[in-house]
Amino acid sequence: MESPEQQFVSPTVIDHAQAPRNRGPLANFNGHARITGPCGDTMAFWVRAREGTVENVSFVTDGCGPSLASGSMATCLAEGKRLNQAAAITQRDILAALGGLPGEVEHCALLAANTLKAACEDAVRRMTLDGKPNCETCADASCAAHQRLAGETEEAFAERQQLQAKLCRIHKKILVLSGKGGVGKSTIAVNLAVAFVLAGRKVGLLDVDIHGPSIPTMLGLETVPLHEVGGELCPVEMGGLKVLSLGFFLKNPDDAVIWRGPMKMKAIQQFLKDVAWGDLDVLVVDSPPGTGDEPLSVCQLLGKVDGAVVVTTPQKVAAVDVRKSISFCRQLGVPVLGVVENMSGFACPRCGEVTAVFPSGGGRRIAEDMNVPFLGSIPMDPKIAESCDEGRAYITNYTDSPTAVIMRNIVARLSEAGAISTSEGADAASTMDRTNVE
Numbered sequence: 001m002e003s004p005e006q007q008f009v010s011p012t013v014i015d016h017a018q019a020p021r022n023r024g025p026l027a028n029f030n031g032h033a034r035i036t037g038p039c040g041d042t043m044a045f046w047v048r049a050r051e052g053t054v055e056n057v058s059f060v061t062d063g064c065g066p067s068l069a070s071g072s073m074a075t076c077l078a079e080g081k082r083l084n085q086a087a088a089i090t091q092r093d094i095l096a097a098l099g100g101l102p103g104e105v106e107h108c109a110l111l112a113a114n115t116l117k118a119a120c121e122d123a124v125r126r127m128t129l130d131g132k133p134n135c136e137t138c139a140d141a142s143c144a145a146h147q148r149l150a151g152e153t154e155e156a157f158a159e160r161q162q163l164q165a166k167l168c169r170i171h172k173k174i175l176v177l178s179g180k181g182g183v184g185k186s187t188i189a190v191n192l193a194v195a196f197v198l199a200g201r202k203v204g205l206l207d208v209d210i211h212g213p214s215i216p217t218m219l220g221l222e223t224v225p226l227h228e229v230g231g232e233l234c235p236v237e238m239g240g241l242k243v244l245s246l247g248f249f250l251k252n253p254d255d256a257v258i259w260r261g262p263m264k265m266k267a268i269q270q271f272l273k274d275v276a277w278g279d280l281d282v283l284v285v286d287s288p289p290g291t292g293d294e295p296l297s298v299c300q301l302l303g304k305v306d307g308a309v310v311v312t313t314p315q316k317v318a319a320v321d322v323r324k325s326i327s328f329c330r331q332l333g334v335p336v337l338g339v340v341e342n343m344s345g346f347a348c349p350r351c352g353e354v355t356a357v358f359p360s361g362g363g364r365r366i367a368e369d370m371n372v373p374f375l376g377s378i379p380m381d382p383k384i385a386e387s388c389d390e391g392r393a394y395i396t397n398y399t400d401s402p403t404a405v406i407m408r409n410i411v412a413r414l415s416e417a418g419a420i421s422t423s424e425g426a427d428a429a430s431t432m433d434r435t436n437v438e
């Protein structure tokens with residue numbers, strides 16, 4: 001039987017100049033670079049990376065022994081590392097792993113390190129989403145996800161990196177907030193998300209309204225089973241919309257969620273970190289109401305939130321809440337995309353004419369007062385309530401109604417404000433139906 005010493009073969013005892021590994025071009029590569037050093041030697045590297053990890057690296061060089069040894073050792077060191085770690089391999093690392101090179105040929109290790117770095121950066125460039133690097137491919141060593149925080153445990157660091165990897169693939173994150181429950185926040189979140197899908201965007205809808213996760217009901221998804229792939233939870237797909245809600249996890253829709261703060265935080269974190277959201281143009285988040293711990297946790301977990309839509313009702317008592325919601329956003333550095341006044345007047349089911357029920361215009365006044373955009377007033381429309389109960393998004397169910405036009409105008413204003421580009425894309429309207437739930 002071999003002794004432990006015999007089983008372990010240190011890379012330093014392999015003569016990489018005599019037996020270079022991974023020499024020659026690599027098929028199916030996604031990163032490549034070729035550099036000629038000041039000594040006149042040329043080196044080329046090919047990198048194949050998957051989900052941000054270097055699976056395979058190969059090289060060629062027209063240089064002699066030390067170049068071969070350096071290139072070969074660089075491939076050894078890079079494989080299995082994250083792209084950013086492989087890109088950070090230095091001349092010193094290569095020399096140390098080789099057990100040193102004569103001083104006059106140490107530059108060969110520098111050429112190998114530089115060419116490997118350039119190939120890894122090329123892989124990142126090719127694998128970016130909308131030109132924006134994402135964590136799974138990121139070679140940006142300055143990204144917060146690459147820095148372990150002071151006092152952070154290994155486990156917490158790994159979780160934060162995992163979360164960041166998901167968030168980086170989501171181009172825009174929009175929060176739908178309200179000062180209190182029952183004002184139509186979820187209704188607006190659903191219709192906004194669907195309107196973005198109709199405009200050809202890839203959209204996620206995350207319902208973290210712990211106390212009233214109503215989105216499964218509003219989209220007719222209560223009985224749709226969740227499934228996992230590769231240890232990750234898959235959101236329910238409905239046309240171009242990916243949906244996840246705490247409601248999917250309640251055995252009985254009447255169950256109350258009685259969780260302490262840390263449990264809620266953990267659940268929200270898992271909804272982001274352990275879910276296969278994939279690449280999204282926008283994630284619409286239906287936040288818990290109010291300005292307390294729960295919406296705060298949501299904002300903290302989401303990191304950079306691109307904007308918040310604040311939903312209110314016309315009554316005077318709602319004014320205080322909406323002001324609080326706007327201040328909350330300001331304190332957290334979340335841009336307020338605007339205020340929506342919901343249940344503003346009553347839309348006649350026959351002619352669509354809107355009659356004032358309570359004095360309206362409160363939402364607009366607060367928006368003006370607090371210097372944030374006013375996005376529009378949505379009337380109380382029995383068809384909205386009916387659509388919610390039937391599990392269909394109002395905006396697709398009553399496309400031509402005056403209220404649907406108001407909703408589309410709100411989306412257009414969000415688009416003008418740069419919240420999301422809504423250039424007409426795929427003909428998604430026909431696919432937004434329960435029958436398309438995968």
Ligand code: ADP
Nearest residue numbers: 181182183184185186187379380381384385388
């Ligand atoms: P929140 O998320 O603020 O608690 P919801 O979106 O769940 O509020 O709405 C509460 C109820 O009010 C739902 O039954 C919904 O159908 C209804 N609703 C919301 N907006 C309107 C509206 N403009 N017209 C009629 N019913 C509405």
